[in-house]
Amino acid sequence: MRLFGRTNIDFMGQRKLWYTVSASVILIGLVSVFIKGVDYGIDFLGGTELIVHFNEPVGIGDVRTAMDAIGYGKAEIKTFGSTRDILVRTVEQGEGNTVGDRIRSGLAERFLQNPFIVLKEDKIGPKVGAELRRDALYAVIASLVAIWIYVGFRFKFIYGVGAVVALFHDVLVTLGIVSICDGLLNLEINQSMVAAFLTLVGLSVNDTVVIFDRIRENQKIFRSMPLKDLMNKSLNETLSRTIITSGTVFIVLAVLLMFGGEVNRGFAFALTIGIVTGTYSSIYIASAIALEWGMRGKGNAKLID
Amino acid sequence: MKKYTGKILFIAATVVLSIYFLWPTYQDYALHKTLVGLHGDDSLQYVDSHEGELRDARAKRIKLGLDLQGGMRVVLEVNVLKLIEDLAKNKDDAFALIMKEVREEMKKSDVSPVVLLRRKFEERQIRMSRYYRNLRDTNDDIFKYLDDEATKAIDRGMEIVRNRVDQYGVSEPSIQKLGGNRIIVELPGVTREAEVRTLLQGTALLEFKLLKEPEVTYRVMDAIDKLLAASGVTDSTDTATVAATKDTTRISTAEGEMTPEEFARKHPFFALAIINEKQFPGEAVVADENREKVRRILDREDVRRTIPNDMQFSWSAKPRLVSDGKKFFTLYPVKVAAELTGGVITKAQATLDPSFNQPIVRMEMNTEGSREWARITGANINKRIAIMLDNAVFSAPVVRNKITGGSSMIEGMDNLDEAKLLEIVLKAGALPAPVEIVEQRSVGPSLGEDSIRAGIISSSLAIVLTVLFMIVYYRMGGSVADVALIFCVLFVLAVLAAFQGTLTLPGIAGIILTLAVAVDANVLIYERIREEMAAGKTIRAAIDAGYEKAFTAIFDSNLTTFITGVILFQFGTGPIQGFALTLMIGIVASMFSAIFITRVIFNILTDKYGSRVSFG
Numbered sequence: 001m002r003l004f005g006r007t008n009i010d011f012m013g014q015r016k017l018w019y020t021v022s023a024s025v026i027l028i029g030l031v032s033v034f035i036k037g038v039d040y041g042i043d044f045l046g047g048t049e050l051i052v053h054f055n056e057p058v059g060i061g062d063v064r065t066a067m068d069a070i071g072y073g074k075a076e077i078k079t080f081g082s083t084r085d086i087l088v089r090t091v092e093q094g095e096g097n098t099v100g101d102r103i104r105s106g107l108a109e110r111f112l113q114n115p116f117i118v119l120k121e122d123k124i125g126p127k128v129g130a131e132l133r134r135d136a137l138y139a140v141i142a143s144l145v146a147i148w149i150y151v152g153f154r155f156k157f158i159y160g161v162g163a164v165v166a167l168f169h170d171v172l173v174t175l176g177i178v179s180i181c182d183g184l185l186n187l188e189i190n191q192s193m194v195a196a197f198l199t200l201v202g203l204s205v206n207d208t209v210v211i212f213d214r215i216r217e218n219q220k221i222f223r224s225m226p227l228k229d230l231m232n233k234s235l236n237e238t239l240s241r242t243i244i245t246s247g248t249v250f251i252v253l254a255v256l257l258m259f260g261g262e263v264n265r266g267f268a269f270a271l272t273i274g275i276v277t278g279t280y281s282s283i284y285i286a287s288a289i290a291l292e293w294g295m296r297g298k299g300n301a302k303l304i305d
Numbered sequence: 306m307k308k309y310t311g312k313i314l315f316i317a318a319t320v321v322l323s324i325y326f327l328w329p330t331y332q333d334y335a336l337h338k339t340l341v342g343l344h345g346d347d348s349l350q351y352v353d354s355h356e357g358e359l360r361d362a363r364a365k366r367i368k369l370g371l372d373l374q375g376g377m378r379v380v381l382e383v384n385v386l387k388l389i390e391d392l393a394k395n396k397d398d399a400f401a402l403i404m405k406e407v408r409e410e411m412k413k414s415d416v417s418p419v420v421l422l423r424r425k426f427e428e429r430q431i432r433m434s435r436y437y438r439n440l441r442d443t444n445d446d447i448f449k450y451l452d453d454e455a456t457k458a459i460d461r462g463m464e465i466v467r468n469r470v471d472q473y474g475v476s477e478p479s480i481q482k483l484g485g486n487r488i489i490v491e492l493p494g495v496t497r498e499a500e501v502r503t504l505l506q507g508t509a510l511l512e513f514k515l516l517k518e519p520e521v522t523y524r525v526m527d528a529i530d531k532l533l534a535a536s537g538v539t540d541s542t543d544t545a546t547v548a549a550t551k552d553t554t555r556i557s558t559a560e561g562e563m564t565p566e567e568f569a570r571k572h573p574f575f576a577l578a579i580i581n582e583k584q585f586p587g588e589a590v591v592a593d594e595n596r597e598k599v600r601r602i603l604d605r606e607d608v609r610r611t612i613p614n615d616m617q618f619s620w621s622a623k624p625r626l627v628s629d630g631k632k633f634f635t636l637y638p639v640k641v642a643a644e645l646t647g648g649v650i651t652k653a654q655a656t657l658d659p660s661f662n663q664p665i666v667r668m669e670m671n672t673e674g675s676r677e678w679a680r681i682t683g684a685n686i687n688k689r690i691a692i693m694l695d696n697a698v699f700s701a702p703v704v705r706n707k708i709t710g711g712s713s714m715i716e717g718m719d720n721l722d723e724a725k726l727l728e729i730v731l732k733a734g735a736l737p738a739p740v741e742i743v744e745q746r747s748v749g750p751s752l753g754e755d756s757i758r759a760g761i762i763s764s765s766l767a768i769v770l771t772v773l774f775m776i777v778y779y780r781m782g783g784s785v786a787d788v789a790l791i792f793c794v795l796f797v798l799a800v801l802a803a804f805q806g807t808l809t810l811p812g813i814a815g816i817i818l819t820l821a822v823a824v825d826a827n828v829l830i831y832e833r834i835r836e837e838m839a840a841g842k843t844i845r846a847a848i849d850a851g852y853e854k855a856f857t858a859i860f861d862s863n864l865t866t867f868i869t870g871v872i873l874f875q876f877g878t879g880p881i882q883g884f885a886l887t888l889m890i891g892i893v894a895s896m897f898s899a900i901f902i903t904r905v906i907f908n909i910l911t912d913k914y915g916s917r918v919s920f921g
Binding site for chain 1: 743746755778822829862863880
């Protein structure tokens, strides 16, 4: 069975259009991030978070009244998968477990007829929250640097740059979309989400490297072909593989998104977006950058192995 | 077929090895299933006869993360600063000020308190030897001494935490040091959080302190009362409480009857700290809701000056009496210096006191302790000694006679469980420095089960979809790839079991992602093979070319993903590390199965079927 025969799409010819598209998407995303903000989990803010499961469905308004009564009126309250599961989160800090205890007794007092069990309880001290933030940032930076070095070393320097810019693009686009959708899907920026970002970086570069590999190979064979044509040829040749692999990953992630449970939801969502932009960016960011650079020079930049 | 015997044997060996490592997991599952089906004596018998097996299986099975098992994860931070503070002598106001500054700075920075302390001292040009060790010691010497003490305290703290956890009886606990002064404790299956927190945080400082005589106590309380009345402190107190005491306090009888409000105005302290000479001589009772107020009063500068230097007020650990459904705590006037501390305790045993059927903890002391205890009890007959744990008074019995055997007991616990907790904590020893819980995550077992179910459903579905797709799209090549996929998953789980890695919910996601990576490798190879065949090569040549040319692409792309996995493992904690681990193992396993195993299979197939091997 074949989904793609011999294709001959002029990818690079349309790149200017796609630059605009990318820029707009990133811009919209950034606007959302700056205005709407992102929903930080307690991993990075510090505080206490409880997920409780009630026997009967509860209204968020009632929970808020209960929290107001114990002085945590500003707590974040949302449902967690069903109307019986409530997530309460506050950045208040207290000795030991006083915050968690207070929340529990506050809920017990208010919902006397509706017993609940605690599914999950997390408490993060302020210093730990700051440390997790710092570690997450270092992790992202470290992976970008590592990839830059490796790709620059295995191919040519400009390809390293192209790869890293593509990754930046992917992270920004995903972050923007997560910010836009965080209300709908209950997404928050926590360790799990950061792991998703790092994974999408890994998968995106995976894709990019495959294309670069083909470009490198073709350069050795077709030494006199203009760079633009060479790239188009390489892209067309790898198109089949790109679509199939990305398609498979996409389906696998969709399964995870639908059946993987509430805990994995944010992770799966970010990765799903990431796969789409990752595939796209390998073509229209990474390769395009290498092309622009090559064309500034002699129009026939060589790749060194 | 014969020329591939070596390779086939190799593959077979890896499979056998994998099954060997995975066997305990299956065994554990099967044994427990049988156990659940048995009842009463049968199950006891079963456990007895299969004890070794059960233990082995449990020890070698794949470890489940807390998010799948349920349990608690606690990060303790050892309060090194408090330790340093306690080690100092001749503490004065200047010292207190420095301590305060260091405490403030520690909230913001990660620098070790010893380093910060030294900096502060040097800034002020005060020699550290004024407060530590001998005058002749240089700052360097003292710095090293304090640093050593700090490290020793953390190691000792970890030992004690480990002891306590062991005694508490958790299966597969994990206790590790993290960074400079943190301890990570993971307790699978534990749900009684409050207990665990007490277990881990209680410093277990046991002290025996004499109570001050009633006359002295009343004089001090009177002074406090007058001081407060003079400075116009009135607190809206519970009128019912005050009304109940009106007829029993000394003061009120001397001055005649008063309304509760008048009483509160004239005697703000006694309105809150109620004295009853006949029932509780030499101590005061405070209603639960007034405890905070009394604490604040006792914390005031002027109040503290009226209390003699050798005296302090300590609270009872538990509410003493319940009157009209209200709880009252006792305020004890104790001597600041302890007569004896917990270091002399050699044995502790939680049990039920036969005469009153109350839970108690019996303690025994070493020879030195017994001698001291005999001396102390002998010299204080008919006086009261408070038995205190972590600065809370558990009981203050009257010394009836000299105790020579070195035995004593703690009473006043709510139930036997609490007594047992105390026993553990006393036996394991007192923590050299207080520990604070800086991070705590607990997952209830039901969420854990839900997560496992979600994990199994999603991974099974993912595998099925992938397998089907490969067969449809790549035909025979696809089936071969599917076989390799199964091997891949098998290897990942086996490596996890072999290295005692932990499987978490994100870890399951990692395995699912590995499927995608494995598929990718095969797709690269097969697309290449198709290209080569379209260019006219024979099936064998096409396969050779396909594998050869696709290899660099597979290698480079997988390596970059692997690098991200390494970084994730470094910077992540808990479940995230589980994900990074399965991803890394998966990448390696997928390369082995997609490149090596499928190649062997194709070689065999093409030998047998030649060009009938299809790639769709």
